[in-house]
Amino acid sequence: MKKVLHVITNFAAVGGAEMMLSRLIQAQPDCQHYVVALMQINQTYHAALQQCAAHYALHWNGLNTLQSIFKLRKIIQDIQPDVIQGWMYHANVLTTLSTMGLKTKPPVFWGIHHSLASPKEESRSTKIALQLSRYLSSFASGIIYCAQSALQQHQAFGFRNPRQLVIPNGIELERFQFRSFSEHSPLVVGFAGRFHPAKGYAYLLETIVRLRGYPVRFKIAGRGANLDNPELHALLEQHQVDFNQIELLDQVEDMPNFYASLDLFLMTSITEGFPNVLVEAMASGVPCITTDVGDAGLIVADTGYVVPPRDATQMAASILQYLELSVQEKQQKQNNARSRIEENFTIQAIRQNYLHVWNIA
Known part of the structure; x- marks a missing residue:
């Protein structure tokens, strides 16, 4: 051996x-x-x-x-x-x-x-x-x-x-169970990343604000994603985020269960190498919207949406674009996301x- x-x-x-x-x-x-x-x-x-x-x-x-x-x-x-x-x-x-x-x-x-x-x-x-x-x-x-x-x-x-x-x-594909599609409202958009400038929290919050009034809710996971974090609390107040739109989860231990609770995943990073969160979300059958950083675009390819970094307007527009898809189109995006991970990662x-x-x- x-x-x-x-x-x-x-x-x-x-x-x-x-x-x-x-x-x-x-x-x-x-x-x-x-x-x-x-x-x-x-x-x-x-x-x-x-x-x-x-x-x-x-x-x-x-x-x-x-x-x-x-x-x-x-x-x-x-x-x-x-x-x-x-x-x-x-x-x-x-x-x-x-x-x-x-x-x-x-x-x-x-x-x-x-x-x-x-x-x-x-x-x-x-x-x-x-x-x-x-x-x-x-x-x-x-x-x-x-x-x-x-x-x-x-x-x-x-x-x-x-x-x-x-x-x-x-990834160990068997850890991430493919979630069956279910049409419901509001749309649940997930985000996972520690509280750090590189993860683009400012652009995440700007995206959330741009979707005020739409049937969209955000679940935010990551070390420091809590109201005890004074920097995040200040950012939330600065952007005037509606607390009814978000759920702050801090660091999540059971990530497969987190992904299984989502309809869509959003990554707002301004720099990355190989973002594991995209692979994990897609393995769970969750389509992704990501900034074009590192190898994010290569991972998502044509299964989701790739937008420029620091562009909350494009991020919000992509969420609305997904929201308007038919049930069949959303199911297809789920299947495509899972298949890409099965074949490559x-x-x-x-x-x-x-x-x-x-x-x-």
Whole structure:
């Protein structure tokens, strides 16, 4: 059984890279998996951790970087993995540094799960990691991006490696049950994303306001999507949002059930890499309206609506356009959304792609 060591920045947060790692581990029972989190590990990904031979948290905080590199180096020497897969910038960099000079050096693949639409807007820590990544990228055995747009952005930034490729995120299709169409009013439009400028909350609220008076209701999920959040509360008041139009759910644990309660899904992000929420909603048979960011347009294709970012007018118009469709047309959009995910974005297909790249299939 081949040994695969995954090194991730943090395995205690709910994010696209973390969820993809969890799914990949569970989809590859024929490999012996190990996980090293630079920062923390908790039970968010309990099922994946149970399948691992071992897992480690280095409690990295920036100040103990050198110590963390030596700890990681010792773990690699003890496990002797057949391949190492990095997940996110800091993990990629520290893994590469920790393997330098090893007598027996396993192949190290980098994983990029981040859009680089605006490097200047990244945090100071991420900017440092990006600069180091640009220099160290040629040392990796290969770089795997979750989105075509991310590959192009990072190449333009200066990532250099002869083997750069895209493996999109995949989902466990059976977790997302196809919901039978039912015509009812009001139309329930869902949104899922943490409270962050990149998720386009301002444009979401502007869209909601533009639909005042129409039979449309919004369910908003994501960390910070609650009235205890002073920034969101201020935005709601600024846009004069009718609280009867919205339901704030904060972070939702049972996302499949959330998608099953929707008629339509809206993503208003101003930057993304590979937005998992679109894949999950479509797998549930929920048509999507999305801004044209990252690989969102590639995911949705002609099954839904793709609009320019920061354009609440177009978002609202697309919702009204869907609202006016016949029952048969809405059913067809549901079927098309589910079929696109079945054909292109299942974890079974993705697992084989990783095994092929790692050359351990």
